[in-house]
Amino acid sequence: MTPLLSVRDLAVRMDTAHGPLTIVDGVSFDLDSGRVFGLAGESGSGKTITALALIGLLPSGSRTGGSAMLDGRDLLAMRGAPWRRTRGREVAMVFQDPMSSLHPMLTIERQLTEHLRHHFGMSGREARERGVRLLTDVRIPDPEAAMRGYPHQFSGGMRQRIQIAMGLACEPRILVADEPTTALDVTVQAGILRLLRGLCRERDLAVMLITHDLGVLSAVADSVTVMYAGRVVETGPTATVMRQARHPYTRALVDSLPHPEAADRALVPIGGDPAGPESRPDGCAFHPRCRYAEPSCRTAVPPLVPTGDGREMACPVDPLVARMGA
């Protein structure tokens, strides 16, 4: 099966307070229709920049490398009118904090129907009817009344549903959701995760879910890619990667999480702090925090190679093997 969107060797270089820096380096992945693709990483890992590159929202002056092919067109190379037709229409994005992405002074109707008028030239009435249907689809109670409301009248969970409805307005084929549940309570988060997975399956939508929360990924993602310091360290089917993480970073991250089934097990923290873009070490960026690091890790960037069990991993030391030997 050919993937819907194929990202190859994505690199992003940006001007920062520390001078021009490579934030994302050699990232490749595929998005498939009807599947949730999870992108995991801590702050500074480059996961959000990866998403912004795909939707063309990088700060001006940023330079990208590699390709992101959708139907034979490279999203990274698109400019001007073709890009405006694609963005929002075929690729939509949902952000972490709905309060900062919704306009506080405009009604939900105005914000929800704007793209319908812009992309499809719908009349006010058509767009209104479509808007009510969208709010129904994202399970907003009393959608008619909600259309007349303003963002501050809704709870965080409802606002996030409204934002998802806006993302879905033009029936995109790809929905990028950046930390969509991070600002929400767990009880509300569960509802949003169910909604995202349901929409993905029902509408054959490709969902790219970006989060630092491996629990969230584990619940909804079909495949996961774990980033550290701008590079992919491990990727594969969710069940394979999460049941037995093999890259030392993924492994350590899983061990550091509170485990609901084994509270007696002490949390095993990873020493040190995540490497920011301005202070990335040479070689494998994780080596200063890695308990399996070898001399070669300090100089050479390990390539991402298949491990034979459906995943790919960028580490010359296999912790599974190293552990058994120890």
Add this chain to the structure above:
Amino acid sequence: MSLLELRDVEVVYRRRDGTPVPAVAGASLDVDAGEIVGLVGETGCGKTSLARAAVGMVPVTSGTVTFEGRPVHVLGRRARRPGERRLQLVFQNPYESINPRRTVGAQVADAFAISRTPPRSQWDFRVEDLLHRVGLPASMAQRFPHQLSGGQRQRIAIARALAADPAMIVLDEPLSALDASVQAQVANLLVDLARDLKVGMLLISHDLAIVRHVAHRVAVMYLGVVVETAPTAQLWQVPMHPYTQALIDAIPHADGAGHLPEALAGEIPDPARPPAGCRFHPRCPHVMDRCRVDVPALVAKEMGRRVACWLHEEPAAAGWTAAAPQVSR
């Protein structure tokens, strides 16, 4: 007598139009020396207001807050009373709670200046000692906050609280601004400090999973009231209140099983107009007629548990009453 005692505390704010909003509507809680009590619940349940009332940052409308047997006074313009300096607070965001223009060492030493102990000649030594306590090198004292990571800043905030030689620290979401790999470091630090220094801690958090690893006892709040409190392991094994059950079921597991967590229907109601009877009844999957009318009291059960739910009406054993003292751990 517990180190920190909150009895039937009410905290009422007023809206601009004068409508009273009871954010905390009669909550009771105890924390003993060396004990970490987790206070959990959704946004808007009143946990932060209760924490602020516990340290005197907001006035209590009714009920009492006592620390080491004496009432806690509301903070005003004057300096905190000497007896209350051993009650400290750590905020959520270490990027906002630390002064960016002063060195770490100078900020940690603030408590020494206020309490006039130890003598100035010993400050550097004591700061070094405190930094060491929270797992930071002595060289940090000369740094400025912008040179530190989020985890290091939160350690500094904790060191600053420790400088006052506290018996009790209230921590408001101390882990939620931190990266996953750093959360565990700070969580383990809290456990070590409570054990080694016999400091009592009230840990406010929306993250039940981390609370489970850190807290000895957990109190669950819903819409201004405590609905269940129990030793952590018991609460997890057999959550008795349907709201506790819902919170636990909503946690996603990082196990690769692809199991979607359960969502809790509805939203937390407006605290200015709480539902009659049990405040949780409109969202409760086990709601009975009685729940819509009568308010369930927080009733003591076996193993130091208390629960406010009509499903568990019968006291577990003779001798237990609602007024029985909490037997914890």
